[in-house]
Amino acid sequence: MQLTGRQYIGKRSSNEGVDLFTAYNPMTGEALECHYGEATAQEIDAAVVLAETAFVKYREINNESRAVFIECIADEIMALGELLIKRAMDETALPQARLEGERGRTVGQLRLFAKVVREGSWVDARIDPAMPDRKPLPRSDIRQMLRPMGPVAVFGASNFPLAFSVAGGDTASAFAAGCTVVIKGHPAHPGTSELVFRAMLNAVEKCAMPDGVVSLVHGVGHQPGMQLVQHPLIQAVGFTGSFRGGNALFDLANARQVPIPVFAEMGSTNPVFILPGALKDRGEKIAEGLAASVTLGVGQFCTNPGLVLVEANAATAFKSVLANEINANAGGTMLTAGIRNAYSGSLDRISKTKDVSVLSEGQPAKSSAGVSAKIFTTSVKALIEYPELAEEVFGPSSIVVEASAKEELIEAARVLEGHLTATIHGTAEDLQDYQELIGILERKVGRIVINGFPTGVEVCHAMVHGGPYPATTNSQSTSVGTNAMKRFARPVCYQDFPDTLLPAALKQNNPLSIWRLVDGEMMR
Numbered sequence: 001m002q003l004t005g006r007q008y009i010g011k012r013s014s015n016e017g018v019d020l021f022t023a024y025n026p027m028t029g030e031a032l033e034c035h036y037g038e039a040t041a042q043e044i045d046a047a048v049v050l051a052e053t054a055f056v057k058y059r060e061i062n063n064e065s066r067a068v069f070i071e072c073i074a075d076e077i078m079a080l081g082e083l084l085i086k087r088a089m090d091e092t093a094l095p096q097a098r099l100e101g102e103r104g105r106t107v108g109q110l111r112l113f114a115k116v117v118r119e120g121s122w123v124d125a126r127i128d129p130a131m132p133d134r135k136p137l138p139r140s141d142i143r144q145m146l147r148p149m150g151p152v153a154v155f156g157a158s159n160f161p162l163a164f165s166v167a168g169g170d171t172a173s174a175f176a177a178g179c180t181v182v183i184k185g186h187p188a189h190p191g192t193s194e195l196v197f198r199a200m201l202n203a204v205e206k207c208a209m210p211d212g213v214v215s216l217v218h219g220v221g222h223q224p225g226m227q228l229v230q231h232p233l234i235q236a237v238g239f240t241g242s243f244r245g246g247n248a249l250f251d252l253a254n255a256r257q258v259p260i261p262v263f264a265e266m267g268s269t270n271p272v273f274i275l276p277g278a279l280k281d282r283g284e285k286i287a288e289g290l291a292a293s294v295t296l297g298v299g300q301f302c303t304n305p306g307l308v309l310v311e312a313n314a315a316t317a318f319k320s321v322l323a324n325e326i327n328a329n330a331g332g333t334m335l336t337a338g339i340r341n342a343y344s345g346s347l348d349r350i351s352k353t354k355d356v357s358v359l360s361e362g363q364p365a366k367s368s369a370g371v372s373a374k375i376f377t378t379s380v381k382a383l384i385e386y387p388e389l390a391e392e393v394f395g396p397s398s399i400v401v402e403a404s405a406k407e408e409l410i411e412a413a414r415v416l417e418g419h420l421t422a423t424i425h426g427t428a429e430d431l432q433d434y435q436e437l438i439g440i441l442e443r444k445v446g447r448i449v450i451n452g453f454p455t456g457v458e459v460c461h462a463m464v465h466g467g468p469y470p471a472t473t474n475s476q477s478t479s480v481g482t483n484a485m486k487r488f489a490r491p492v493c494y495q496d497f498p499d500t501l502l503p504a505a506l507k508q509n510n511p512l513s514i515w516r517l518v519d520g521e522m523m524r
């Protein structure tokens with residue numbers, strides 16, 4: 001399959017833009033095959049208008065057909081075979097096994113959403129039957145369910161070229177909710193984006209879905225993404241990336257004449273608390289696990305553990321093993337030269353902060369965007385005085401923050417801002433002794449891990465991949481797991497509707513056989 005370098009307005013490809021860009025191989029720094037145009041204002045408008053036309057039809061498509069469409073996308077992605085993996089390796093420097101695993105995650109995620117759509121109960125149907133004889137006033141028949149919002153803008157993420165990109169979690173959850181999607185591909189992997197998009201087009205064709213259910217636009221400047229978010233027909237935004245990018249889009253969406261929700265998953269430092277009993281019993285083992293977690297995928301995960309909080313008097317052996325592990329690390333190649341530069345800049349910033357010292361540094365990878373791992377140490381006092389130490393460093397780095405005693409460790413937890421995760425390593429006694437910590441962390445993060453590591457986010461029904469600002473722009477949602485589809489739906493109430501006009505999920509005889517809350521009781 002030849003790459004075209006074009007925008008896709010539904011099924012129609014277009015090439016009005018003149019600002020050409022190309023992807024670079026982060027291993028060699030060489031430009032890759034195929035130039036991409038930057039989407040013009042007309043192309044973006046055409047894609048959104050078509051998405052609105054398609055939405056009117058797609059929202060009415062029954063659960064079974066929608067589920068088959070989502071499953072068909074998964075099949076078509078698999079059918080791309082080695083071509084997809086090879087292009088993604090060239091564009092991202094991620095190893096084959098990681099990309100094959102990520103492809104598995106992507107298609108598994110699509111199939112899981114399809115299953116939820118087919119079952120149907122996710123719409124949270126609620127029925128309060130009429131009470132005509134109620135005194136002093138009768139009650140109307142009141143029914144509620146979640147309905148799709150409309151066209152959604154999705155921004156592909158650099159660090160998950162498959163699972164959080166063109167057919168990733170945001171797109172899958174929008175389709176599952178009944179929304180159409182206009183995707184802004186990430187400029188670091190335009191070829192991967194195009195291949196996945198064309199697989200989706202095959203599914204659109206095979207399943208006879210409305211043209212415009214999905215479109216793909218490209219760009220290296222901010223303009224296409226900004227225009228997409230400002231377009232009056234776009235109803236919600238899904239984003240994974242930098243704090244600066246997510247925040248800019250959030251502000252833009254709020255400044256619209258009609259503001260819309262932006263579900264931006266941004267930076268997180270994922271604090272790891274290692275309590276004294278655990279440090280004493282298995283500090284060395286925890287240090288090995290932590291080094292593996294910090295350097296996994298060259299640290300390019302939003303769940304990378306960037307802050308480690310310990311009580312200093314119990315941490316000597318732990319620090320020594322951590323230093324050795326990092327020292328032996330061979331380094332790796334980052335996704336882009338820009339991300340490598342941002343990583344170097346962050347390390348410089350931390351090195352220059354007062355009361356911070358280097359614990360250990362790994363070997364540098366010998367490639368164009370190669371870096372080495374680095375661990376710093378500092379005190380809780382410094383963390384409180386220089387809160388920017390808790391900002392995300394995107395790469396294989398972490399800061400060990402030492403507390404003089406339990407009270408200081410708790411104080412460090414209190415000053416944290418919002419993060420995606422927090423982790424506690426502790427013995428049964430530690431956990432009893434530090435119960436207060438869990439209460440504090442519940443208000444700071446979306447997921448709390450006990451005696452594990454934050455990297456590795458399971459796609460399942462109970463997952464929360466979210467958290468309070470600045471980790472995300474919406475603390476009530478998750479971008480991973482089946483609850484992610486609720487981001488793109490909103491509750492609509494139907495009062496005194498005749499049965500024939502009600503959506504199937506709310507009809508009297510429950511034709512979909514879904515779980516519903518009827519007069520306060522769950523039933524099928």
Ligand code: NAP
Nearest residue numbers: 158219220221222225226241242245248266267302342394
């Ligand atoms: P990014 O700069 O936030 O870009 C993500 C997407 O948003 C791109 O499509 C980008 O397109 C667009 N964008 C960014 N700022 C925008 C703005 N002001 N207006 C409109 N569109 C905008 O993220 P990145 O390129 O993936 O990586 C850069 C840095 O982000 C990394 O060094 C890292 O610090 C952070 N990052 C964090 C995570 C995480 O999971 N926490 C993941 C990836 C990256 P254009 O570039 O074409 O404008």
